[in-house]
Amino acid sequence: MKDEDIFDEMWGRHETLRQPYNLFKHWFDGEEPARLRAKQREAEELFRLTGITFNVYGRAEAEERLIPFDIVPRIISGLEWQRLSRGIEQRVRAINAFLHDIYHGQEIIKSGRLPERMIADNDAFLPHMIGVNPPGGVYTHIVGIDLVRTDDNQFYVLEDNARTPSGVSYMLENRETMLQMFPELFASNRVKRVETYPSDLRSSLSACAPPGAGSSPTVAVLTPGIYNSAYFEHAFLADQMGVELVEGHDLSVVDGRVAMRTTQGYQPIDVLYRRVDDDFLDPLNFNPDSALGVPGIMDVYRAGGITIANAPGTGIADDKAIYSYMPEIVEFYTGERPLLENVPTWRCSEPDALAYVLDNLEELVVKEVHGSGGYGMLIGPTATRKDIAEFRKKLRARPANYIAQPTLALSTVPVFSRAGLSPRHVDLRPFVLVSPQKVNITPGGLTRVALKKGSLVVNSSQGGGTKDTWVLED
């Protein structure tokens, strides 16, 4: 792609500094590159000491690694954010309405807007949830919406993370690091606060407690344990919220409640923020081999004795095959046109779409319907012939397993490199909290950046880094 094909969030398409970056650029020009490089190293040292690491699956030595941090912030104007957050709120409300409908009357199928097989044949659909009413009617207590940008006013939703979105600890630590390293930047720029996220999370979760819970519900975070790639985040959030971090073997069903084993006996839990997949949640009801979950928790849940956040079965809403129907879903439940666009998507299960995809593999991105983390995908324009030939075979063998999208010219934001400021592709994951009373969107989110020049893969497991994300008060 040529340079002017790509929208840079600092320089636009034509090397004209965009307004939100004015003050930052002014500051940057006054800084010694050597000092900034030292600061960059200092940031890494800070992260290492704090232990902000993630474990990479599939590596021989299950080592902890740091996600690289870049000191140039990604800056969004207040007006841009206002537009975005309206679109996000609309989408999240639609997702919750959709989940309720899918597990109750299935009106959207009756209306013909969504083919029945999309639900019936979908592994992410959880029959155990049919007819269940989660406390407060909330399914997705925490959502991360992945956005990409291609132009001044053009954002697309790349993915909805409605199960257990991760990354919020990086959003918080990135800000903390920037505040410590460059306090002067926050004196000149008026940046909206993200630091309230943990207390917002706690009150949002508490507001979703079952009716019998009383005025200060007991909240706990359920983690698969210290070997999980996101363990740092689980511990971080529990710590910041001031609640217990529990594992499956700390929990038991006692007198019809889910309770944790404390030094003083069993104490019941009202709201469980689980970071364990549905399948592992309850060995009695789901995967019998799971050692991560709590036997019988689903029975307590169905009886209204505990809030599980996010609700089991929400995966149906962020399934990539369902994704392609999101515009219809938003319209069906809100009666409004979607404010945020979907990336045009070919469902390879449909013969016409498959034919088109097979003819145009060199230009498309092909993804597994159930994949995540940037694994098992093909990026046509940068793939080798061999990769493409292999994918062609896979597509023919199991077409329903794939979707395809055009390769978007993702926007870039500069990173600070040896050569000074160099553009790199980014995406954005804002975090959304849902309670019966409100939808709360933290201003900012996690900006992931592909550190390799020209690369479009921002996933941390594949060499991506992160940036602090600023939303300015206009």
Next chain:
Amino acid sequence: MLGKTANGLYWMYRYLERAEATSRLVETGQRIALTRLGSSDAEWRSILQTAGMLQSFEASDEEVTKDAAIDWMLRSRANPSSVLTSIEGARQNARLVRTALTHEVWEAVNGCYMTAREVLARKVGERDLPKVMGEIRQRTALVRGATHGTMMRNDIYNFARIGTFLERADNTARILDVKYYVLLPTVMSVGSSIDNVQWETILRSVSARGGFRMTYGNDYDPGDIASFLILDRRMPRSLAFCVGKIRDNLEHLCRTYGTTPESLARVSYIQDRYLTRDIDSVFDDGLHQYIQTVLSLIGGLGAQIEIDYRFYE
């Protein structure tokens, strides 16, 4: 607090204490070997024995040499009490109980781990030994300092302290258990140079030389040494001191939780029956017999604490 968290705190601080105890013994060995003529390998054998590591070392089929002994005590992953394994154990447990620790304590223990991994990445030569040991000692001291300076005095702190003092009592008792014979009052060898080395080893291995001199002057007497290490409540590694601390912390827990568990009865029994008497009566009972009894009572106390506070089930 979760039972698992109590367990993790207890082990985090046990491992930390163990790392310090092992590194103290390495320094003792180094010091003794440097200042004595004759076979230093024999001295290292004695040090390994004092550390309770001679058996496991011999099982590894290596000859006892200075280098092999130092490496075994500092870095061997086959040795569950080496400085490196202990610090890794402390940090692993700290991750487990991350939410119970202050930011400062976590950073200190993580920093300690990073330093240990770095300075113990390869064999430590004799010349570098003092510097390496110094760095590790400083790092573990930081964890201790952060603990005292930033942690609430609540049940979290109690479990941390109980782990610390159980490990420490166990360490001191083990050193006494393998070295008891040099403390027996025999007319024959008192004052001989062999005994002097042995006594120095014992005192150094519990960082007690200065304290002992302050209390008793420059004359080493085996009875005084035994009394100092077992019964002296001013000496922070004596059995009486450690068991007293465990009791204090258990009493605090009882007040907090409003319960009176079995472990409190046990700790009171150990203290009242064995640690509030004079050293002559200990010798009358038989020093070795006495120490073995106390050692097994301390082991039983640890097991009872795990049950009382639901560490596992």
